[in-house]
Amino acid sequence: xxxxxxxxxxxPFYVMECAKAAEDIAHGxxxxxxxxxxxxxxxxxxxxxxxxxxxxxxxxxxxxxRGATQYxxxxxxxxxxxxxxxxxxxxxxxxxxxxxxxxxxxGSAALQLACLxxxxxxxxxxxxxxxxxxxxxxxxxxxxxxxxLPCGAQDRFQLRPEAVEAAWSARTRGLLMASPSNPTGTSxxxxxxxxxxxxxxxxxxxxxxxxxxxxxxxDPRLGQSALAFDGPDGCVVSVNSFSKYFCMTGWRxxxxxxxxxxxxxxxxxxxxxxxxxxxLAQRAALAAFEAESIAECERRRAEFRARREFVxxxxxxxxLKVPVPPDGAFYAWIDVxxxxxxxxxxxxxxxREAQVALTPGRDFARVDARRFLRLSCARSMGELRxxxxxIGQVLHTPGG
Numbered sequence: 001x002x003x004x005x006x007x008x009x010x011x012p013f014y015v016m017e018c019a020k021a022a023e024d025i026a027h028g029x030x031x032x033x034x035x036x037x038x039x040x041x042x043x044x045x046x047x048x049x050x051x052x053x054x055x056x057x058x059x060x061x062x063x064x065x066r067g068a069t070q071y072x073x074x075x076x077x078x079x080x081x082x083x084x085x086x087x088x089x090x091x092x093x094x095x096x097x098x099x100x101x102x103x104x105x106x107g108s109a110a111l112q113l114a115c116l117x118x119x120x121x122x123x124x125x126x127x128x129x130x131x132x133x134x135x136x137x138x139x140x141x142x143x144x145x146x147x148x149l150p151c152g153a154q155d156r157f158q159l160r161p162e163a164v165e166a167a168w169s170a171r172t173r174g175l176l177m178a179s180p181s182n183p184t185g186t187s188x189x190x191x192x193x194x195x196x197x198x199x200x201x202x203x204x205x206x207x208x209x210x211x212x213x214x215x216x217x218x219d220p221r222l223g224q225s226a227l228a229f230d231g232p233d234g235c236v237v238s239v240n241s242f243s244k245y246f247c248m249t250g251w252r253x254x255x256x257x258x259x260x261x262x263x264x265x266x267x268x269x270x271x272x273x274x275x276x277x278x279x280l281a282q283r284a285a286l287a288a289f290e291a292e293s294i295a296e297c298e299r300r301r302a303e304f305r306a307r308r309e310f311v312x313x314x315x316x317x318x319x320l321k322v323p324v325p326p327d328g329a330f331y332a333w334i335d336v337x338x339x340x341x342x343x344x345x346x347x348x349x350x351x352r353e354a355q356v357a358l359t360p361g362r363d364f365a366r367v368d369a370r371r372f373l374r375l376s377c378a379r380s381m382g383e384l385r386x387x388x389x390x391i392g393q394v395l396h397t398p399g400g
Contacts, residue, residue, distance in 0.1 A: 025040060052288075054292070102256045107240065109254065115139055122143070129367050130181075136148065159188070173206065185328055187219070187222035188222075193224070240256075320391075322334055354393065
């Protein structure tokens with residue numbers, strides 16, 4: 001059977017390939033207590049170790065009990081869109097009309113809808129290197145061409161306006177950014193973000209901004225939505241999700257904030273591709289904005305910050321450099337070049353010898369991919385301390 005050419009342009013998701021390898025080791029003798037093994041510590045997947053808050057779980061149970069599970073409109077429950085709108089006002093001081101918000105089946109569906117609405121065959125979309133791999137694959141799945149611009153520590157691993165201006169060509173349609181970023185946990189400087197949005201606007205392009213970790217930012221100066229820099233004509237498409245800040249990963253619920261002109265086209269696409277996001281998840285998510293839920297999410301945000309503040313200096317003490325300290329999300333982007341010339345091999349060594357799973361840079365970067373590993377702080381402080389101890393033992397053995 002002949003496959004569509006776009007399939008060949010979507011690479012394997014190596015994060016998941018490494019996760020499979022970690023699971024194989026975890027179920028083998030190295031992790032078998034009967035054979036002197038120890039459990040695998042998973043610092044490779046970006047999933048909070050917290051679950052949905054108690055009000056959210058209770059709201060889901062009530063909705064299920066009363067049978068409130070029928071389809072919603074393709075853009076989501078009106079009351080949920082209104083709640084998201086209020087959150088933007090309370091959290092970021094932004095006035096976002098509810099009708100500009102489209103509830104989606106997770107942040108991934110939001111990105112897919114945005115790319116399908118804006119990217120055509122052969123269109124180029126500029127993004128940073130490193131970046132979250134699925135972002136470039138969403139562009140490829142829409143028959144566009146992701147163009148990755150190398151971004152170093154001096155750029156906080158984020159796009160520079162000067163580089164974007166130089167790379168923008170007749171085939172360029174827009175930008176796809178993430179702030180804070182996966183894998184680096186770094187945000188775009190506000191002045192740069194404002195200029196990047198302006199560049200897209202001046203060229204009649206778009207700026208899709210993945211903001212799913214925005215709620216987990218710690219620096220108020222950096223924790224600004226790109227929507228703050230959008231103009232009345234609207235070129236910013238903001239992607240967000242209930243997965244990270246609200247710890248609702250498996251509920252598969254996200255949203256888009258769209259310019260006025262995109263609401264109807266995206267609604268049409270959503271109607272045909274998804275019908276609607278999970279009604280049960282939507283009704284539960286209404287409770288995510290209750291005071292008790294927000295207070296708990298803020299407590300967890302502080303916990304993620306404490307974990308990052310432990311991990312980064314602990315890694316540095318082992319000779320594993322973190323060139324730019326993360327200011328949000330729950331990741332550290334680690335330079336392992338002092339210990340290995342290939343982060344893929346180094347990651348597998350740590351799985352075998354330390355029973356610690358990290359993610360090599362192959363997924364995230366074209367430039368310097370062999371140099372970097374991503375560590376996820378989305379595990380308990382106890383597991384992080386144990387992981388650092390184990391990694392240190394490996395590095396301090398002969399040849400480490």
